Amino acid sequence: MKNQPEMPVNDTLKSISGVKLGEFNSSGFNRGASKLKEVVWYIIKVLFFLTALPFPNSLKVALLKLFGAKVGKGLVIKPRVNIHFPWKLEIGEHVWIGEEAFILNFEKIVIGNNVCISQRAFLCGGNHDYRDPAMPYRNGPITLQNGAWIGACCFIGPGVNIGIDTVITATSVVTTNAGPNGIYRGNPAIYIKPRWS
Numbered sequence: 001m002k003n004q005p006e007m008p009v010n011d012t013l014k015s016i017s018g019v020k021l022g023e024f025n026s027s028g029f030n031r032g033a034s035k036l037k038e039v040v041w042y043i044i045k046v047l048f049f050l051t052a053l054p055f056p057n058s059l060k061v062a063l064l065k066l067f068g069a070k071v072g073k074g075l076v077i078k079p080r081v082n083i084h085f086p087w088k089l090e091i092g093e094h095v096w097i098g099e100e101a102f103i104l105n106f107e108k109i110v111i112g113n114n115v116c117i118s119q120r121a122f123l124c125g126g127n128h129d130y131r132d133p134a135m136p137y138r139n140g141p142i143t144l145q146n147g148a149w150i151g152a153c154c155f156i157g158p159g160v161n162i163g164i165d166t167v168i169t170a171t172s173v174v175t176t177n178a179g180p181n182g183i184y185r186g187n188p189a190i191y192i193k194p195r196w197s
Contacts, residue, residue, distance in 0.1 A: 023134035029106070032087050033068070041067050041086065052079050064089070072113065092146065106139040107158070112146035118170070119152045127158045145180070165195050 031038065044063055048055050060077050068087030074094035082102045083089060089105055092113035099119045103109055106126040111117070123142050128135040140158030144150065148162045151170035162168065163180030173187040183192045 018133050019135065020133040021135060024136065025134065026137065029137050029139075032085055037067070037087075038085075045083065049077075049079075049081050049083060054079055064091075078119075098152070105142070106137070107141040109141065110143045112144055112148065112164075114147050115144050116149040117144070118150060118154070121150045121152065121154045121156070123150075123156045125158050167195055 033041075044067070048060060048063060057076055061071050061075050064071050064083070064086045069083075070090040072091060072093035072095070075091055075097070076095070077097045078099040078101075080100045081097050082100075082104075084104050084106070088108045089103065090108065090110045092111060092115065094114050095111055096116045097103075098117060098121070101117050101120065102122045102124075104122070104124050104126050109123055109125055117123070123144075125139055125142050127138045127140070129138040138158070140160075142156055142158065143161045144156075145162060145164045145166075147165035149167045150156060150162070151168055151172065153171045154168050155173045156162065156168070157173075157175040160174055161177045162174070163178055163182065165181045166178050167183045168174055168178065168189060169183065169185040169192075171187075172185055172189040174184065174189045176188075178184050178189065179191070181195050183195055184190060185192050
């Protein structure tokens with residue numbers, strides 16, 4: 001890193017930080033459900049979603065709907081998928097969600113029709129404002145439009161919109177919108193070429 005001052009290792013713990021995590025306040029954050037509903041969902045999630053056991057898609061869809069998710073027909077949801085708040089989730093038709101995908105939807109996440117979310121993809125709708133010493137939430141919704149494919153181990157940040165038929169290749173990091181019919185790759189992800197010519 002250029003232009004970054006070096007600090008001797010023995011002085012690291014003696015330095016004063018401007019961060020004040022003890023002042024963090026989540027009172028303005030709308031969780032969208034009661035504490036009881038959250039606790040019950042967490043138990044259901046551990047038993048039926050985070051397990052390696054391959055429970056039927058129909059059971060998982062029924063449970064998601066029971067907790068307020070909007071889910072279209074044909075959802076394929078593999079084992080060990082972590083969905084934070086189903087009541088802030090909208091899933092279209094014929095969607096595939098791969099093993100160990102993580103949907104951290106502090107704000108609404110909308111997944112269109114015919115979307116593929118590959119293994120260990122992380123849709124991260126939660127964040128903190130590093131410019132404020134108390135690091136308050138700086139969350140944002142995420143939209144994956146029809147036909148999008150999120151590759152394995154990708155990170156999609158808060159406030160991001162992935163366009164129609166766009167592919168985000170494996171291990172990419174997306175923190176700004178990705179336009180339609182594109183292939184994006186890298187950290188940060190950049191446009192490479194059209195998906196359909």
